Amino acid sequence: MASTIQNPDVKQKDPDRVLVVAVTSREVFETGADEGHLALKEDMSTQLLQLLHEMNKRMEQENLEETPQFDVILITTDSEQQQQSSSIISSTKHHGLEISSFCFANEETFVESLQKNNVQLFLTTDRSEASEAMQEGVLSALLDHRVASTPSDQLRIMFCEDAVIQPDTGLKPASRQALQSLASQLGAMRRRFSLSDSPLCFILVTTHGSKESCAKSLLTLRSSGISVDEAYCLAGAPRDPIMSLLRSHFTIRISFSDPEE
Numbered sequence: 001m002a003s004t005i006q007n008p009d010v011k012q013k014d015p016d017r018v019l020v021v022a023v024t025s026r027e028v029f030e031t032g033a034d035e036g037h038l039a040l041k042e043d044m045s046t047q048l049l050q051l052l053h054e055m056n057k058r059m060e061q062e063n064l065e066e067t068p069q070f071d072v073i074l075i076t077t078d079s080e081q082q083q084q085s086s087s088i089i090s091s092t093k094h095h096g097l098e099i100s101s102f103c104f105a106n107e108e109t110f111v112e113s114l115q116k117n118n119v120q121l122f123l124t125t126d127r128s129e130a131s132e133a134m135q136e137g138v139l140s141a142l143l144d145h146r147v148a149s150t151p152s153d154q155l156r157i158m159f160c161e162d163a164v165i166q167p168d169t170g171l172k173p174a175s176r177q178a179l180q181s182l183a184s185q186l187g188a189m190r191r192r193f194s195l196s197d198s199p200l201c202f203i204l205v206t207t208h209g210s211k212e213s214c215a216k217s218l219l220t221l222r223s224s225g226i227s228v229d230e231a232y233c234l235a236g237a238p239r240d241p242i243m244s245l246l247r248s249h250f251t252i253r254i255s256f257s258d259p260e261e
Contacts, residue, residue, distance in 0.1 A: 002105035002113045004073075009093050010100050015118075018071035019185045021052065022103070022119040024126070025076040025088055027143060038084065038091040044143050048123070048249050051155045053098040055199050059192065067192050068185045073117055075103040077110045111136045120182055123250055139178045141250040144243075157186065158203040158248035159221060159228075180224045182252075187225025195229075203248055204231040207239050 006012065027045035029038040040046060052070040059067050076088060085104055092099045105113040111133050114122055122133045122140040130140035190200045204221065206214040214233035221228055232242060 002103065002109045002116075004101055004103045004113070004117060005089065006101045007089070007092065007099055010098055012100060013069055013071050017066070017068045019068045019121070019182070019189075020071045020073060020117065020119050022073040022075050022114055022117070022122045023049070024078075024124050024129070025074050026078045027123070027125060028074065028097070029088060029091060037094045038087050040091070040095045044249060045123075047152070048143070048155070049097055049099075051152070051199070051249070054153075055155060055189070056098070058199060059189070062192070067188055071100050072098065073101050073103055073119060074099045075105060075110060075113065077105055077107050079106075111138060114138045120178070120185075121252075137178060139182055139252070141252045143250050144248055152247065152249075154199055154201050156201045156203060156246070156248045158205060158246065158251040159217075159226070160205045160207065160251050160253060179252075183221065183224035183226045185225075187227065190227065198229075201229045202226055203246055204228045205234065205239070205242070205246070206232070207234045208236055209233075210235065 023045060027043075028041060028049070030041055049072065052072060056069045059069055074088070074092065076085070085102070089102055092102075101117070103113050103117060110129070114133060115136065115138060119138055122130065122138050123143050124130055124140065125143050127142060130142055133140040186200070186202070190198060190202065193199065202221075204214070204217060206217055211233050214231060218228055218231060230246070232246075234242070
C-alpha cells in the first residue's frame with residue numbers, strides 16, 4: 001500500500017507556489033549500505049537535485065516570493081529499496097539532499113501516488129515508467145545519463161516533439177493543460193533572471209519538419225511562457241550527435257495539440 005512521509009528536516013513550502021517534481025529513489029541511491037547509509041549515485045540525478053536546491057536558494061535570497069519554487073518528492077517502487085525506507089530517509093539527510101517528502105509505492109500504484117501528491121513532472125530513466133505515467137496524464141521526462149560526466153551550474157531543460165514517447169507506441173502525449181501549466185511556471189522562474197546570469201536554460205530541438213515547423217514550435221512555447229535560449233532544427237538529421245553536445249538534464253516532449261486533432 002502506498003504511503004507518503006514528509007521530511008521534518010526540510011521546511012515545507014507553500015503548496016500554492018510550488019512546482020512538484022518527483023524523482024525515483026533508484027536514480028539517487030545505490031542499493032546496499034555504506035557506513036549505515038545508502039551510497040549516493042554520483043550521476044545526473046544527484047547533480048539535478050543540487051541544481052534544483054540552488055535555484056530555490058537563489059530565489060529566496062533575491063526575495064522572489066511570487067515565483068514558484070521546486071518541491072522535490074522521492075518516490076520508491078524498487079522492492080529492495082522498499083525494505084530500506086528508514087535508510088532512504090536518513091541517507092537523504094546524511095547527504096544533504098533537499099527532499100520535501102518520501103513516497104513509497106509498488107509498481108501497480110506509483111502513478112496513483114504521483115497524482116495524489118500533485119506531481120507536475122516525473123523524472124526517471126525508465127522509459128516504460130515514463131510512458132505509463134504519461135498515459136495517466138502525469139507529465140514525465142527521461143533523465144539524460146550523458147550529463148553525469150559534465151557538471152553544470154545551470155539547469156538545462158530540453159523541449160523536443162518526440163523525447164519520451166515515440167510516434168509508433170500508440171501512447172497519448174501529456175495533456176495540453178499539464179504541459180502549459182509546467183511551461184508557465186518554468187517561464188516565470190526564467191524571467192526572474194537576466195540572460196547572462198540565469199540558472200535556467202531552455203533548449204528546443206525539432207527533429208523533423210522544416211524551419212517553419214521549428215518557428216511554429218518556438219511561437220507555441222513562447223505563448224505558454226517559455227522563451228527559448230537555444231533552438232535547433234534537425235530536419236530529419238540524426239539526433240544523437242547534437243544531443244550529446246547539448247547536455248540537457250532532461251527532455252520534455254512538446255505537444256500542445258489533442259491526440260485526436
